[in-house]
Amino acid sequence: MNTCGRLFAVEKVYAFFDEGEVSKGTPVRPLGRVVVVADLFVNPFTDHVQICPNPIAIGSPSEFLVIGTRTSDGIHPGLVVKRRVSYSYASEVTPASVIVYSAGTNGPLRQEVRLSGPPALLVEPLEQAPSPDAQPSPGSVEVTGFSPTFSLEQAVQDALAQANAKFPAPPRNPDVAIEIDVKDIFARSGGNIQPGLFVRVTAK
Numbered sequence: 001m002n003t004c005g006r007l008f009a010v011e012k013v014y015a016f017f018d019e020g021e022v023s024k025g026t027p028v029r030p031l032g033r034v035v036v037v038a039d040l041f042v043n044p045f046t047d048h049v050q051i052c053p054n055p056i057a058i059g060s061p062s063e064f065l066v067i068g069t070r071t072s073d074g075i076h077p078g079l080v081v082k083r084r085v086s087y088s089y090a091s092e093v094t095p096a097s098v099i100v101y102s103a104g105t106n107g108p109l110r111q112e113v114r115l116s117g118p119p120a121l122l123v124e125p126l127e128q129a130p131s132p133d134a135q136p137s138p139g140s141v142e143v144t145g146f147s148p149t150f151s152l153e154q155a156v157q158d159a160l161a162q163a164n165a166k167f168p169a170p171p172r173n174p175d176v177a178i179e180i181d182v183k184d185i186f187a188r189s190g191g192n193i194q195p196g197l198f199v200r201v202t203a204k
Contacts, residue, residue, distance in 0.1 A: 005067045007103040008049050010040045011082070013066075013111055014119040017094040035088040036098055037119055038066050041080050046071045051087035054101065062095050066102040075156050077182065084122045140204035141166045142183075148196040150187060155199040156180075163203030179204055 014037040036051055049068030057063035064087060097114045143166065145159030163178050172178075184200040 005069055007101060007108055008040055008042070008047070008066050008068050009103040009109075010038045010066050010100075012039045012119075013037070013100045013102070013113050015098045015100075015113045015115045016118045017091075017115055018088065018118070031090055031092055032094075033088040034062075034091045034095060034098070034115070035086060035118070036064050036100065036113070037084060037086045038100070038102070039082060039084050039119075039122065040066065040102075042068075042083050043070075043077075043079055044081055044083070045077060045079065049083070049085055051085050051100075053087075053089075054099075057099075062097070063099040064101070066100065075153050078179070082122065140202050142200065142202050145199040145201065146196055150195075150197040152185070152197060152199070155185075155197050156182075156201075159199050159201045159203070163201070166203060 016035055016037075017032055018035050019032045038051055040049065042049055047068060047070050049066065052065050052067055054063035054065055066085070094115060097112050100111045100113055102109050102111070141163070143159050143162040145155040145157070145162065147154035147158065159180060160178070163180055167178055180201040180203045182199060182201050185198070186200075187195075187197045189195040
């Protein structure tokens, strides 16, 4: 596992002042929150990202890092989804802008983000569940991996081995990867049938 934090690339960064905690009708100065928000694409199974204050920006609460870790142990789906992370801190004043560091093409990317209104809600498209009788799309095949020791890793590797046999190279271009989409995972124990873990996938 990679335990060292690193900068992550972002799609969009926002900053705004939230007056939700303003105390009205009191003699003390109103206290709100400065909120920093970042939208980015991550693998939800391997990536753990957050926004943190820049630890070397001494005396300045307005510099932030989009930082996280990526897990490399085990087998994980090659999935990328859009996620939103945020950080906020109490403030009596509204700063004109904040500085956010994220991963750039050749190194850290520094962005000065002016405070404006809050971003629109991040709405993820809903995926329609496939019918149990749905057939694999053209150009794909369905295989079932098996592990007699109930190992998910072994079952996935078995499914990949079967998929590679279905798409030999040649005629398949050896530089083109084979992808599998896990449709079902189930286990069987007892009876006259060999027990084990099964992984049903569609490969293309």
